[in-house]
Every structure is written in C-alpha cells, then in structure tokens.
Amino acid sequence: MTAIEELSPEAQAALTEILKCTSCGLCKDVCPVFAVSHREAESPRGKVNLLQALLEEKIDSTKEGIDIFNRCLLCYACQDACPAGVKTEKLWVPARDLLAREAGAPFFKSYILRKLLSNPELAKLGYRLAKKLPGDDNRIHVRGKILPRPAQDRLDKLLPEILEARGKFQGTVLFFPGCLLTEIFPRVGYQAAELLSNLGYRVITPKKRGCCGAPQFNNGEMDVAREMASRNIELFSSLEFDAIVSPDATCGGAFHHEYDLLFPEGSPLRQRYQEVLSKVKDFGEFLYDAIFRQESLGFQPVDKLVTVHDSCHLSHSQHKADIPRRLLAFIPDLTMVESDRNELCCGFGGSYATFFPDESRKIAQRKLGYLTAGNCGVIAVGSPGCLWKLRTEAAELSLDVRINHYVEILWESLLGRPLQEQSGKSNYSQATLFDSNEDEANF
Secondary structure, three states: OOOHHHOOHHHHHHHHHHOOOOOOOOHHHHOHHHHHHOOHHHOHHHHHHHHHHHHOOOOOOOHHHHHHHHOOOOOOHHHHHOOOOOOHHHOHHHHHHHHHHHHOOOHHHHHHHHHHOOOHHHHHHHHHHHOOOOEOOOEEEEOOEEEEOOOOOOHHHHOOOEEOOOOOOOEEEEEOOHHHHHHOOHHHHHHHHHHHHHOOEEEEOOOOOOOOOHHHHHOOOHHHHHHHHHHHHHHHHOOOOOEEEOOOHHHHHHHHHHHHHHOOOOOOOHHHHHHHHOOEOOHHHHHHHHHHHOOOOOOOOOOOEEEEOOOHHHHHHOOOOHHHHHHHOOOOOOEEEOOOOOOOOOOOOOHHHHHOHHHHHHHHHHHHHHHOOOOOOEEEEOOHHHHHHHHHHHHHOOOOOEEEEHHHHHHHHHHOOOHHHOOOOOOOOOOOOOOOOOOOOOO
C-alpha cells in the first residue's frame, strides 16, 4: 500500500473523502446510472470502494476501471444525498485523471477532447462536416456513438460580436454562449443575447472564444483543460465589461469551480483568474435582477402548464434550482407544477450520452416519465445539454410536450413572437421591447 504522504494532493484529498464513507448505500437511490444498470460497481458506493482499492494499490488500473468511472454522469446527486458529507466532486474527476494517466484514455474520446474541441478552428470544421453525417434531425451516428446534430447556421452567423443596448443603457456584458448554444441551439443563444440587449445591456460575444474546458476537466484531461481555460482568461482580461454571463450552466459552473481548481494559490494566472471571477454572474440570476429593476416590461400571457427540469449543474453543483422558477413567475397565466424525483439527471452528462447511448436513453426516458406525469404542456430547462437530450428522447417516444430553455419562454412572452412560428433557419432581425423611434443610448 502506498503511504498517503506519497500520493498526489488530489489523491490525498480523494482518500480523505473516501474515509468518510460509511457504506450506507443511500447514494444508490439517487444515482440514475445504478437505476438502469443495477450494477453495484457503477453505484457511488461501488465506485468509492474501487477508487480506494486503486489508491491503496490493492488492484491495478484496468480498462474495466476506466469504463466504470466513465459510466458516471457527474450529476453529483450522490453528494447532495450523502448523510456523511462525502464530497464526490473530489472523487470522480480525480479518478478519471488517475486512470487516464496510468491506463490511457480511449482514443476516440481523447481525440475529441485533446485535438478537436481544444482547437476552435478545427472544432468549427468538425461541426461543419458533422452536418453531413447520417442520423436524424437531432442526432448523428458515428460508429455506434451518438452526437447532437449541428444547426444550419452557427451562432456567430446570427449574432454580431457587439449587440448594442436598446432602451436605457445599463452596462456591458461579456456573453459566453458555450459550444452547444453556438453550434446546436444558436437560436436560443441569439434570444438570450437579445433579452439582455432589450434590458439595456451592450452584449459582447467574442468571436475568438473557445470551449470553456469543462469537458476536458471532467474527463481527466487536466493539461488541456488548463490550457483552454488560460486562453479564455487571457481573452476576458483583454476586454472591458461589467459582467460575464453564460446561459449554459456547464460553462458558468466551470468559471466558478473548475477554473478555481485549475489555477490554485501560487499559480501564475491565479490573480488574473480572480479578477475575472469577480465579474462572473450566473446568467439566470443576472437576468432576474435586470428584469426586477425594470418598472414595467409588459410580459404577455403564456397560458401554459409548465414543469421545470432541474439541470444537474444548476441544482447539485450550484444549488440554484429556484432561478428558472423565479424567472418564469414573471409571466402572466403561466402555471408551474413540480414533478417527482426532480433531482434525477436527464441522462446527457456530456460525453456520457455520446459513448453510452443506450444507457443514456433509458435514463432520459425514465426522467421524462416523471416530468410528463402531471400532463404539463411545456418542460422548461436551464441547460442546452438537457434541452438536446430531453427533446431527442421525447421525439423518440412521440410525446406531445414542448421542451424549451427558459430563455425561449421568456423571449416569447417579452418580445411577443410565438416560438412555433420561427423557422430557425435564417438570420434574425432584432426584436425589441422599445418603439423604433425611441432615442438610442449613446456609446
């Protein structure tokens, strides 16, 4: 057995968390992966025991071990449910890091994370080529893997790098849409920026931005994640703005959490990162405050029964599941109902949906069963990953339900154009809350 003082700081922290575990098994009830596999090794408790054996060198790193830790959605429902307070966020990613270094990462996944997503120009080319691959309207199929199908136009073709404020000028925001809103759901990204503009904010969407680095971090590719985060911090530091916001909870969580771990005390970029972090705001909270400060915006009624799906990053990682509900409460005639088991993941989990499509489908369909039990007409989500996964599986099941990012519903109510009338295939002229002859803000 390796002495604890000989382990890396991350491994020491992991072992400290492991020793808190009482093996009570309560984590198994909230684990969506265990619910469909029924394999003890894939439960949080099973992975805790496996990681302890790996750290204590009782077993060797194996491909089976890599597979087990990759079969984790990183939803962290287990962390919230643990009565002993085990921080599984200190276990699952370090385990992937350890196994990737010792046993090697799968080639296809490693290529996507290290080569494709880490190079913005190569990523653009990859998304462009992906449009031609076989599949259906929502998915493409590559050697048994499932990936989201890119939209006809990426966000940068629809949204100018600077979208000027309308109405009374409130400030400047740096808008970081993330990869999914840039490539898969550009209309949602456009509508999010348009809401900010109509609330008085000048919106900067840097064309030189790259991936936030969360996919690399979460899969143990720490060196690549750090390089990508460094590029973003350098970019952010070169611009003038009052706040950074992202409608993708994964990116927003990365700025708060992953970057903090990638640039610990003593690292060269720590101070610059903290300067950037001081301006990072949760998109939903920022939007709520911006709306709340306005005297009258004239929300139009949306006579729908809506249930909110809690994204894992928003719920378990940031504990801000109330934000979509608070925003939707501004809309007249909209009725919200709560579903059972809302702590459960939708089955997306980033690379999980790609590499384990069958399991991901079962998890998503299970969650849809809870979400539609109340006969709601609309499911509102706060993450584009959840949006893609739930829409895809709802279509597969032919469910009569509308699934929207909460941004889309707010946009429909505030700017008055029903979503179903939008084709989503062409560039947009900006909708506005203000009369066209109203004086514009000066910049």
